[in-house]
Amino acid sequence: MTRRLKLIEHSIPLEAINAACEEEKQIKVGKHTSIHQWFAPRPLASNRAVIYAQYVDDPSAWPDRFPTPEEQQKERRRLHKIIEDMVEWPKSTPADRKRFDLAIEAARVEIARSVAWGLGEAPPARAKDVVAYLQAKAPPVYDPFCGGGSIPLEAQRLGLRAYGSDLNPVAVLITKALIEFPPKFAGRPPVHPGVAKDLAGREWRGAEGLAEDVRRYGQWMRDEAEKRIGHLYPKARLPNGRAAGSARDAGGNDGSEAVVIAWLWARTVSSPDPAQRGAHVPLASSFVLSSKAGREAIVKPVLDLSAPGGWRFEVKAEGVTAEELGEATKGTKTARGSNFQCVLSGSPITGDHVKSEGQAGRVSQRLMAVVAEGKRGRSYLSPTSQHEQSADVARPVVPELEQPLPDDPRNFWTVQYGLSRWADLFTPRQLTALTTFSDLVETARDRALEDARASRAFTGHPDPDRRLADAGTGPAAYADAVATYLALCVDRLVQCQTSLNRWFAQGQKIQPTFDQHNIPMRWDYAEGNLFSSSTGSWDAAFKYPAMALERWGSELPGNVRQEAAQDDGEKIFNVAIVTDPPYYDNIGYADLSDFFYVWLRRSLKSLHSDLFRRLVTPKGEELVATPYRHGSKSAAERFFIDGIAKSFYILKDRTADMPITIYYAFKQSEVQEGGLLSPGWASFLSSLIGSNLQFDATWPVRTEHSSRSIGQGTNALASSVVLVCRSRPDDAPASTRREFLRELRPAMRQAILDHQTAGVPLPDRRQAAIGPGIGIFSKYSLVRETDGSEMRVATALALVNREIDGILAEGTEAFDPETRFALDWYDLHRTRPVAGGAGSAIAMLQGFNLSEARINASGIFRARGGDAKLLTRDEMLAADPKWRPSRDGSPTVWEMAQHLARAFLSTEGGTDAAGRLLAERRGAAPDVLLLAERLYELTAAKEPDEALVWNQLQTAWPEIERAADRAEAAGVAPPPVQPAML
Structure with missing residues (x-):
């Protein structure tokens, strides 16, 4: 059978896709990622476009229907216009939602047309029959590295069957929560008794009923938790008028009580100066509380012999000068890392001293300031003994959190300072609160089960006791689903309830633990109030996931399982593979996800025993080039290359007659001297070529904010390259360096011309040209160097880049x-x-x-x-x-x-x-x-x-x-x- 060229193998409207990705990055509320964080999620817009272009035939595949180049280009423009319409973020107004729904409907129709033509059938005549046709006839989308589930989620939106798998149990659960659980209960009303009274007569579509129950039982958990531990979170007494320490223009500071948003702490160590007799002094990276113009506030250490250690903290929130603000930004730090200055004597505190004190368990903490919700904004208050004592609770023992952190100094910075177990990352009050909410998940599940059994929604269900993990759809499974989402909400809360959360002075709010893909060390940190309405509260933890579930829950079935991609496990054939695999050594997914796993295991090990049977996530099979795990950098690279190659060697035999699309998080910083590319990019391509894949196209999809400021480093240039591959024939011939170079330049010139004609923006043409170039190399079983040795992929990439340089630089001679x-x-x-x-x-x-x-x-x-x-x-x-x-x-x-x-x-x-x-x-x-x-x-x-x-x-x-x-x-x-x- 003649291979039909797909649209993604010829052209896609990159400019519109990239603009939509950048817009999506700006969206903060209502995204699918609100259900639970995963690492480096790809924008939904790019997933939607890639899946569509992978299924839809390029017009040149049907010369009988589009016989001339002009007709083919006209048809491409029409197909591109559908992509441009559907990649826009689905806004909430009725008119916008209708326009978005019509764009998705048009995309489904085009996919169905290509599927039908390929089968020699007529496509469905009626739009309402398209989804049923796609579910029956179209190859399903399969993502073997499903991560946070965004690829199968978009497959569902386009009417396709969605499959996913991942080695990591946290990733599997997130993806199940997105695509597998919601369809089981689609269209069912909530079971909470209060709904019938409050929302009588409402029609419940998709996952709206399930989302409402998450809200209701989440609110019950909050109320119940406040009864148990509310006394640990006292209110703050605002000062009268504009007394010292009050916030500028606080207006309502009349001596009344206000809800605390956060307590700001600084870690302390003993002064190395013998004259201070072991007095503890603060380690603070900054003393700025608010840098917002007109509302500046700082905290200052003040020498006071009557205070513990001979000093105390005092807040200044009125009349802060520019000089004071500038000085406060330094905190007590003197250099990078853990180098500080003693506030008592001015003597240096070296990193070695801080490490030795930390490893000996002698690091303490002191309350710097209290942030309260005043009537006209944030009020910054000096610490009081009441608020220090409220945090002085017994540290609970949480067995799940006694696991050691990885000894990986590149990604885990706390270990060298004595914070070497997961439990060490939390204050005693945070552990008490988080265990309380974790315990309440099971109690909420029991209440939901009782209410579901009493609800008419499940009357007469044939298998009411089958659990969710056993493919149940009755009351017991529904209660499991509610509890699962509530446990994911607890996990969301954990992100903002550690001693590694920093206070963002400009935005005056708490920043989550994961600013980047590592566990950082924080010297001064913010402890949020779970019973406020700000960042770090339970309200934020359960309301945003419920909103996302309501918006993204599909009615079409999905299937997710735990499996390593390189294992030849349960086979799914005739699929379209769209995937976002690990990126060499960029992110230590398994190690970092244990941060979430230990809490999920505590909440859900009885509900999802297969996923949480281990103490921590599996590590040995994870396809990441982690030197500390494999003994050396070269061994880690070999493990990665072999694992990726094996994975795609297995996967390519399961695909339908269509290309495989693979994301790779390429960064321009990966270019090294001499034009060779870093091990990450070169090794990844080596792996794919080693699995007998050849390349048809590479499309750079920008996934970072275009507004990132100058000076943020090489990561600011990051984008995802979508690699489009096909299986290389088993009888592919060999070639020579000379033949490869002779074939390369005219093919690259034509590819760049095609990209220009298709409207690929100039900045993207370089990366887009890599695909056709490396495609020539990868279509051969091997390319021999002049000395008879086999050409390396890195060498081929250097040659491809050299040709691109020459072609793109043409025209400069006319300057x-x-x-x-x-x-x-x-x-x-x-x-x-x-x-x-x-x-x-x-x-x-x-x-x-x-x-x-x-x-x-x-x-x-x-x-x-x-x-x-x-x-x-x-x-x-x-x-x-x-x-x-x-x-x-x-x-x-x-x-x-x-x-x-x-x-x-x-x-x-x-x-x-x-x-x-x-x-x-x-x-x-x-x-x-x-x-x-x-x-x-x-x-x-x-x-x-x-x-x-x-x-x-x-x-x-x-x-x-x-x-x-x-x-x-x-x-x-x-x-x-x-x-x-x-």
């Missing part, structure tokens, strides 16, 4: 000579001053037919006194503060690009400012964009901040051009000035 000189000089010296470099500059200038006087007059370069320097953007502006293209008789492409970037990045400028500059020299736009691409290529490997500048400029280019249109229409742009740009 003005100043710009071509600046490019070459920048490649050699960047903007560093070159002592004695004037001679080299003069020699280089001759090659561009330029003189020293002309390059000095250009405004981009300075050769003086024997030294030479290419000017930075700021230096160019300082040299000519009023520079504009219309004032410069012969502006260079280099000047245009640098000034556009400066205007775009400035706080008072942005897109409109860049657009006004461009409007004055509109004909320069193609050259400026090409130079931005070249500068991005030159900086991506070692200058991530500068690379981000050019990446952002390219990404925003359509908006800049629209801003230029507006400037021209408004008459802001002056008429062209002659002579034209050289």
